[in-house]
Amino acid sequence: MKCCQCSSLAMYQVTVKNFPLCLDCYLKFSQIQQRELENHERMANFHMDEMSAVTGLPSLGPRFPARPLPVIVSGVRLNNISVNNSVVGTINTGSIGSVDQSISALVQCGAPNVAAAIKGLSEAVLQSSDLTPNQKNEIIESLSVLAKEAATPQDQRRNTVAAALLERATQITALANDVADICSKWWPVIAALFSGASNS
Ligand SMILES: [Zn+2]
Numbered sequence: 001m002k003c004c005q006c007s008s009l010a011m012y013q014v015t016v017k018n019f020p021l022c023l024d025c026y027l028k029f030s031q032i033q034q035r036e037l038e039n040h041e042r043m044a045n046f047h048m049d050e051m052s053a054v055t056g057l058p059s060l061g062p063r064f065p066a067r068p069l070p071v072i073v074s075g076v077r078l079n080n081i082s083v084n085n086s087v088v089g090t091i092n093t094g095s096i097g098s099v100d101q102s103i104s105a106l107v108q109c110g111a112p113n114v115a116a117a118i119k120g121l122s123e124a125v126l127q128s129s130d131l132t133p134n135q136k137n138e139i140i141e142s143l144s145v146l147a148k149e150a151a152t153p154q155d156q157r158r159n160t161v162a163a164a165l166l167e168r169a170t171q172i173t174a175l176a177n178d179v180a181d182i183c184s185k186w187w188p189v190i191a192a193l194f195s196g197a198s199n200s
Contacts, residue, residue: 024077038067079104080119083126090133091126095144102147109151114193117186118147121173124183130176142169150193162194 001010003022010020014029021029041064052059080103081096088096099122106115125131125139142165149162166187173183 041067080107080115081122081126083123087126091136091140095137095140096122096126098144099140099147102144102151105151106147111150113189114150117189118143118150120182120186121179121190124179125173128176128179130178131172135172135175139169139172142166146190150190157194159194166191166194 001020002008003010003025004019005025006022008022008024011023012021012026013019014021014026045063048059048061048063078096078100081100083096099118103115103119106112106118122140122143125136125143128136131139145165146162146169149157149159170183170187170191173179173187
């Protein structure tokens, strides 16, 4: 069964009308319900205080305690890059989201090999234990620009910018053993894209 809000597969049914919802949409739905519940709790506390104000007696009944602040893990939805939330951690999720969107664009504009290169590099870098969070952030940020440039028409690509980013990123990944295989496979694919274009 399809979700009634998007094209994903439904996993839950909600309200008396049994609307089918997928995992992501159910998450939204339950967040709204939690917020409504919280408002009811605050209203109940308010009424207790109001009664004590009217009667002049201290408010003796139990109160709903303040809710702890929500923990946002990473609100970014990824369609291509497959990584665990725990490895995303301190990495700029905006950059990861941007890389992910560019991968979709590359697939659509008929460059599946470049898309696979960007995807493979992103996943390897995010999962690497040899790279520091700062290094990962820098590479993912570079990949987000490179992926965007790769997805633009050849005559509009900023090859000089891309080449500089590429050089810096390959220098950083060269320090990490656990991404060496992936890097030797995929960096050349991206390098060829920008060097080839600058010669033409
Ligand atoms: Zn849905």
